[in-house]
Amino acid sequence: MNHQSPIRKNCTLCGKSSNLYRQHSGQFLCNDCFIKSIEKIINRTISKYNMLNPDDLIVIGFSGGKDSTALLYNLIRIQQETYNSKDLIALTIDEGIEGYRDQSINIAKEFCKKFAIEHHIISFKHEFGLTLNEIVNQKNSSDDYMYACNYCATIRRRLLNDYAKELGGSKLALGHNLTDFAETFLMNILYKRVELIGNQYPFRKEQKVLSKFFINKIFPLMRLPEDELELYINLKNIHYYPKHCPYREKDPILRKRVLKFIQETKNMSPEIEFNLLNCFLELSELIYYKKKETPYRLCKKCGYPSGSNELCRYCTLKATVEN
Ligand code: SF4
Ligand SMILES: [Zn+2]
Ligand SMILES: [Zn+2]
Structure with a gap:
């Protein structure tokens, strides 16, 4: 998204003067049409992939950051338009990252209070025994x-899954955007994580035995680039927590470099994130259905599916921390 149009033209959708240029679609947009187009893309993504039924109880992974705030705001909007839908529930995971998560939680609380949303906060300290800082x-x-x-x-994945189920949710809505999908996919390619790509297929129908462990996840923002979501939430004047996690800066993770590569490349080829998402969807579906019938073991400690290992990833990690 270029905030400045290369040539000043009228809005492609309403004909008024435009101040935004959406490079990947070649559209000139005014602020109002941009906001409407974001909400339309969310609606269309939900219906294209059959993400929701009117009788779903939706739990939203809600951190107070821009993506999950835009997601919750839009699910409230959609819920208000859906006759007889169940109330939404927001679920925040407190990893225990001092000076960061405590602040975003305050903003998440404020938001839920303002929109009268049931809100639960689950902490690493209470559930896992240690905060992330302590680990x-x-x-x-x-x-x-x-x-x-x-x-x-x-x-966090385990706690979100378990508590969303415990709260009676039939869907867990997460705020991953197009840029997140593109970045994760490219990273998995670089590390040749073929099996993981298959496991991440977002429209998977779990084997019946596995579906009792895992809630269905939905990603209504998956077709929206990060910069457009940021612009959207700022234009809507919705309060969110704007800072990035300090660990993302400290750890020499490849993710940062991959993100930089995507950002630089998309200036020349604006369709690149969409290509990566579409490639991920096709490939993950193929790999998932090819591997679907692979037998799995149950974790000796917690009873969750653990692939071919004795312990699941959560319990393996817990054991390394306890040692
Ligand atoms: S950046 Fe890393 S440490 Fe920070 S919240 Fe995300 S996953 Fe956790
Ligand atoms: Zn317009
Ligand atoms: Zn386990």
Whole structure:
């Protein structure tokens, strides 16, 4: 998205004067039409991929950051237009990242209060026994240290899944945007994580035995680039927590470099994120259905599916921290 049009033209949609240029579609847009187009893309993504039924109870992974705030705001908008839909529930995971998550949680609380949304906060400290800061302090000088994001993502995924189910949710809505999908896919290619790409197929129909463990996830923002979401939420004047997690800066993760590559490349080839998403969707579907019938074991500690291993990833990680 270029905020400045290369040549000043009228809005492609309404004919008034435009101040935005959407490079990947070649559209000139005024602010109002841009906002409407974002909301339309969310509606269309939900219906194209059959993400929601009117009788779903939706739990939203809600951090107070721009993506999950835009997601919750739009699900409220959609819910208000859907006759007899169930109330939404917001679920925040407190990893225990001092000076960051505590602040974003305050903003998440404010938002839920303002829109009268049921809100639950689940902490690493209470569920896992340690905050992320404590895990990092304990592990960062040891040989098996894996960087904060690896611990964080595994624990958070498990807690979101378990609590969304416990709260009676039939869908867990997450705020991953187009840029996140493109970045994750490219990273998995670089590391040749073929099996993981298959496991990430977003429209998977779990084997019946597995579906009792995992809630269905939906990603209504998957066709929206990060910069457009940021512009949208700023134009709408919705309060969100704007800072990035400090661990993302500290850890020498490849993700940062991949993101920079995508940002630079999309200036020349604006369709690149969409190509990566479409390629991911096709490839992950192929790999997922090819591997679907692979037998799996159950974790000796918690009983969750653990692939071909004795312990699942969550319990493996817990064991390394306890040792
Ligand atoms: S950047 Fe890494 S450590 Fe920070 S919240 Fe995300 S996954 Fe967790
Ligand atoms: Zn317009
Ligand atoms: Zn386990």
